[in-house]
Structures are given as C-alpha cells and as structure tokens.
Amino acid sequence: MKTIFFSTKPYDKTFFNTHNSSHQLQLEFLETHLGPHIVNAVDEGTFAVCVFVNDRLTEEVIRVLAGKGVKVIALRCAGFNNVDLEAARAHGIRVCRVPAYSPEAVAEHAVAMLLTLNRKTHKAYNRVREQNFSLNGLLGFNLHGKTVSVIGTGKIGKAFCKIMLGFGCKVLAYDIVRDETLEAAGVVYSDFETLLRHADILSLHCPLTPESRYLINEQSLQGMKSGVTIINTSRGALINTNDAINALKTGHIAYLGIDVYEQEEKLFFKDLSGSIIEDDTIQRLMSFPNVLVTGHQAFFTNEALDEIAATTLDNIAKLSRGKEPDKSRILV
Structure with a gap:
C-alpha cells in the first residue's frame, strides 16, 4: 500500500521510517505542500496521502485524489480545518488524524x-x-x-x-x-x-x-x-x-x-x-x-513526533486491512 507524504522534513522521514519497520508500508516523502498545484502528480492507485497543518485539501483537490483511487487522507496532526470533510465524505475517502500526540x-x-x-x-x-x-x-x-x-x-x-x-x-x-x-x-x-x-x-x-x-x-x-x-x-x-x-x-x-x-x-x-x-x-x-x-514549534518534541508517527501509520495500516482505528482518530 503506497502512502505519499506531503510537507515533509528530514525529521518526518526519520520518525516515520523507524515506525514503519513494523508495518512495511510503501512510503514516499515529498517536501512540497499538497494543493491544486501538485495534486495531479499523485500516482494512480495511491492508497493514502499523509498531510500536515498547511496542506490544503479543498473539494477540487479531494476530487482529483478520488479519481486517482486514493482511499485515505491521513492527518499527522490534531486539527482538521484544512480539509473539506464533506467533500471527502461525498467522494468516499476516509479521513483520520492524531487527536492527542503530546x-x-x-x-x-x-x-x-x-x-x-x-x-x-x-x-x-x-x-x-x-x-x-x-x-x-x-x-x-x-x-x-x-x-x-x-x-x-x-x-x-x-x-x-x-x-x-x-x-x-x-x-x-x-x-x-x-x-x-x-x-x-x-x-x-x-x-x-x-x-x-x-x-x-x-x-x-x-x-x-x-x-x-x-x-x-x-x-x-x-x-x-x-x-x-x-x-x-x-x-x-x-x-x-x-x-x-x-x-x-x-x-x-x-x-x-x-x-x-x-x-x-x-x-x-x-x-x-x-x-x-x-x-x-x-x-x-x-x-x-x-x-x-515561533514557527509552529509547540508540538516539536521527541515524544510528540514519536506518537505522531506511531498513530498515523497505525491508522493507515488498519484502514488498509479493512479495520477501524479508534473512533477519536476518525473524522470521516
């Protein structure tokens, strides 16, 4: 199952690759944020996109993702104001998050x-x-x-x-x-x-x-x-x-x-x-x-990044197997 990560930094790769050893998911990391300018670059058949606070998942972006077969939008944060949840629901895309990382x-x-x-x-x-x-x-x-x-x-x-x-x-x-x-x-x-x-x-x-x-x-x-x-x-x-x-x-x-x-x-x-x-x-x-x-630094601790990676990958892995993550993690 391929997951494309957007808005990634070196520390994201470190923590997610470490926790992926127990899931063996196919991970691809992109530095650019997700928005209309890049959404068409998402490969056909990608299972999930993993996004952060400044990615913009509008109805237009979600429509393109759905057309490419994306099944999951995985937020690696608690907030979800940057995602059009109604559009995700209408296009049959599941949306999950990390409600309490630290x-x-x-x-x-x-x-x-x-x-x-x-x-x-x-x-x-x-x-x-x-x-x-x-x-x-x-x-x-x-x-x-x-x-x-x-x-x-x-x-x-x-x-x-x-x-x-x-x-x-x-x-x-x-x-x-x-x-x-x-x-x-x-x-x-x-x-x-x-x-x-x-x-x-x-x-x-x-x-x-x-x-x-x-x-x-x-x-x-x-x-x-x-x-x-x-x-x-x-x-x-x-x-x-x-x-x-x-x-x-x-x-x-x-x-x-x-x-x-x-x-x-x-x-x-x-x-x-x-x-x-x-x-x-x-x-x-x-x-x-x-x-x-400060530049959105409040979350930035070892403990928080560790929990974010563990929870995000657990959400994606469970949804890929047809299982449901904890209800607090699911938005759609």
Missing part, C-alpha cells in the same frame, strides 16, 4: 512563550553575551496570583491549566464542555465575556472552526483589560492579526506570543533567511519588542 508539548511551549515575554529571557541572553549585565528594560511580573483565562479545555488546554495552577494562578476557563477534574482542581468555568474581562493572561487552545475564526478581534479585545498578555499555540486565524496590531500600538495588548499565524503556510517550516518576506503583516508584528513569534 498535549504537554504544546502546553509547555505556551508557558515557555509566556515566561519569555514576561521575564524577557531572550533579551537577557543576548545582553549577557555582549557582556551587558544591566537589568534596565528587563522588568517582569509575578505569575503567582494572576488571572489566567483559557479558551478551550481539551487535552492541551487541560495540560496548560494544570501548569498554571501550579504557578499559583487563578484559572478561568471557557469551553462548551466542562471538565469536572479541572473544576475539582480549582479551575473556574465562566461565560466568554467574563473570562475576557478578568484575564491578565489569555491563552488559546480551541480548534479553528467557522464559529471560532477571528475569535479575538477588535470587539473582543475591547472587552479585555488594558495590558493583557495573549498566547496562541492553536491556530493562527483565531486572532484577527490586524486588530491585534492595532491593540499592540495602543498598549491594550502588553505582550503577544504566537506560535501560529493565519498566513503561515507561506512562511513556516521554511528557511527564508536569505529571502525578502513580502508579508507586511508578519513583518509589522515582528517589529514589536513585546511580540514573540
């Missing part, structure tokens, strides 16, 4: 971004290397006692809440489903407006859906206190970037940490150090001294 990896990165922005350790590192030991401009604030508002308490949001409770923070949460174990630990669920109003720190851990797109916008920002810190390790389009820039300019947002960006497919996972980036919006963001951008 929640702690993403949660810990969110905390790392928060601490970096607050305590300015990235600036201190550069100063000390230049033998500048001055503390001017490095003033931070205690996390202990602050109100941390968390949108989305799935596996990642839950892990983040637990860490923040460990810092001695008051944790508010908003989700359509309440987690009783979090409530027992001290997390207080509230309505959306209350959560925004009380947030010293806001961390986003919800999926991107039509309803959550631009969840953080001019209106919702106005409902937050001045000087709020916002961290986003979920999906870029949860934040209206232009509205965030305006709030940064006025000081309404004191710190912004993003591991995701709404136009990231043109930038992230690429070495553009020798290129001129034409995206003025990301350039504007990175010009702020109180903004920290």
Whole structure:
C-alpha cells in the first residue's frame, strides 16, 4: 500500500521510517505542500496521502485524489480545518488524524512563550553575551496570583491549566464542555465575556472552526483589560492579526506570543533567511519588542513526533486491512 507524504522534513522521514519497520508500508516523502498545484502528480492507485497543518485539501483537490483511487487522507496532526470533510465524505475517502500526540508539548511551549515575554529571557541572553549585565528594560511580573483565562479545555488546554495552577494562578476557563477534574482542581468555568474581562493572561487552545475564526478581534479585545498578555499555540486565524496590531500600538495588548499565524503556510517550516518576506503583516508584528513569534514549534518534541508517527501509520495500516482505528482518530 503506497502512502505519499506531503510537507515533509528530514525529521518526518526519520520518525516515520523507524515506525514503519513494523508495518512495511510503501512510503514516499515529498517536501512540497499538497494543493491544486501538485495534486495531479499523485500516482494512480495511491492508497493514502499523509498531510500536515498547511496542506490544503479543498473539494477540487479531494476530487482529483478520488479519481486517482486514493482511499485515505491521513492527518499527522490534531486539527482538521484544512480539509473539506464533506467533500471527502461525498467522494468516499476516509479521513483520520492524531487527536492527542503530546498535549504537554504544546502546553509547555505556551508557558515557555509566556515566561519569555514576561521575564524577557531572550533579551537577557543576548545582553549577557555582549557582556551587558544591566537589568534596565528587563522588568517582569509575578505569575503567582494572576488571572489566567483559557479558551478551550481539551487535552492541551487541560495540560496548560494544570501548569498554571501550579504557578499559583487563578484559572478561568471557557469551553462548551466542562471538565469536572479541572473544576475539582480549582479551575473556574465562566461565560466568554467574563473570562475576557478578568484575564491578565489569555491563552488559546480551541480548534479553528467557522464559529471560532477571528475569535479575538477588535470587539473582543475591547472587552479585555488594558495590558493583557495573549498566547496562541492553536491556530493562527483565531486572532484577527490586524486588530491585534492595532491593540499592540495602543498598549491594550502588553505582550503577544504566537506560535501560529493565519498566513503561515507561506512562511513556516521554511528557511527564508536569505529571502525578502513580502508579508507586511508578519513583518509589522515582528517589529514589536513585546511580540514573540515561533514557527509552529509547540508540538516539536521527541515524544510528540514519536506518537505522531506511531498513530498515523497505525491508522493507515488498519484502514488498509479493512479495520477501524479508534473512533477519536476518525473524522470521516
């Protein structure tokens, strides 16, 4: 059974080839992302395509895949906003994912971004290397006692809440489903407006859906206190970037940490150090001294990549044998 991987890097090949020793699937790795520009290059009779967060599986792409005999779209991530699920269903293509590869990896990165922005350790590192030991401009604030508002308490949001409770923070949460174990630990669920109003720190851990797109916008920002810190390790389009820039300019947002960006497919996972980036919006963001951008790095740990490879190949292998993976892994 042939599976073509898109948007692959050397580390993908390493982890997937290691785990394929127990499956013996035929794997082909391509660096390009999957979209209309390349879909016709998929070989006839390919059983599965394996895709990542910035591949674009539109109705057009899925129609071509179906015509070539593709039976499975295997996401090696948890999010699926980049796949037209209705088109996949209509064309009889199964869609599977990795729902929980390492929640702690993403949660810990969110905390790392928060601490970096607050305590300015990235600036201190550069100063000390230049033998500048001055503390001017490095003033931070205690996390202990602050109100941390968390949108989305799935596996990642839950892990983040637990860490923040460990810092001695008051944790508010908003989700359509309440987690009783979090409530027992001290997390207080509230309505959306209350959560925004009380947030010293806001961390986003919800999926991107039509309803959550631009969840953080001019209106919702106005409902937050001045000087709020916002961290986003979920999906870029949860934040209206232009509205965030305006709030940064006025000081309404004191710190912004993003591991995701709404136009990231043109930038992230690429070495553009020798290129001129034409995206003025990301350039504007990175010009702020109180903004920290990482390139969709939150998932990037040994443990996470190991679980992603193991689960993805298990999904493909089971579907190739007519068996069903765990229900949480199946979207269509």
